[in-house]
């Protein structure tokens with residue numbers, strides 16, 4: 001009697017056993033496979049049973065990836081050991097919260113979401129708005145909700161009224177309360193939860209990334225995430241859950257050197273009428289400049305000649321570079337709301353606040369957010385590069401739900417186990 005030879009050692013990938021069987025007896029072979037499948041999936045079609053049933057989309061505001069090596073959050077270190085860490089995760093430019101939180105949960109660039117910065121000058125309405133919420137792209141919660149999932153969000157202001165059955169604000173900076181709220185929504189059968197842990201950003205602004213305050217904030221988030229993971233295990237759903245722990249942007253200390261001129265001041269000195277707030281906006285304002293670590297410059301009422309002059313004035317600022325339309329388009333910025341130009345400090349420079357204690361973000365220097373992916377279907381290891389807008393399509397790929405048409409990101413294939421990629425090619 002031919003005995004099946006198991007040529008590959010069974011590989012355990014988060015609870016699923018894959019066995020490749022080679023045999024001279026096809027009949028015997030098939031019956032062994034059926035037997036294994038029946039044990040594993042108790043009669044459910046293999047693919048449906050294997051797709052993870054839960055997604056936890058955890059975002060820590062301002063959590064730079066080096067905090068792992070600096071502060072050793074042990075629960076996150078365990079998560080890294082069990083999943084994938086993206087070494088260089090590229091967020092949305094400018095590296096500030098509102099556009100990045102929007103892009104994280106949509107998988108789309110600001111040119112698609114319409115959410116370009118924390119405050120924006122809306123040319124069509126001729127006004128400056130704070131904290132824009134008019135996201136034009138589909139959120140991952142909306143996609144999953146349409147597919148029949150129960151969904152929830154905790155502190156995630158870009159998911160409020162955007163495809164969630166449950167929404168709760170639970171102390172942005174209080175990690176334990178955030179975990180409590182997530183667990184409460186799991187008890188209500190939510191299968192997707194998008195949550196924000198906020199403490200690291202506020203501590204970073206106050207004291208800078210290398211500070212006791214940030215260390216405390218990081219460890220408090222770690223403890224709360226650790227408790228969340230333990231609870232998932234107790235509930236018996238850990239093995240069926242995809243977890244991403246990510247950040248909207250990183251954090252830097254203020255630089256010692258200041259750029260040679262603040263953009264709005266340089267323009268005023270050159271004779272332009274400039275507004276930097278809604279209060280200053282008058283009928284004869286020529287240029288609007290908004291600060292967000294970088295400075296967004298919107299031309300309101302200028303001739304071509306004046307535009308060229310203003311661009312020259314800005315490009316003469318030492319310690320900064322001026323990004324024009326072409327560069328901004330290449331970064332996925334919104335073609336209207338991101339400004340006509342962005343003045344961005346070069347490495348080592350700050351526009352305002354140089355030498356100050358504390359921290360800031362907004363520039364290219366803060367393109368260092370954490371990005372972890374963990375769960376059935378992911379490899380254990382690291383991926384060199386990915387964008388934060390790739391998280392949504394990657395998670396949807398593993399739960400076998402097509403991404404919305406508005407998604408600009410791509411599936412991070414290097415993060416996915418080869419057998420899982422092969423399986424979807426054969427479907």
Ligand SMILES: [Zn+2]
Pocket residue numbers: 062097201202205361
């Ligand atoms: Zn911040």
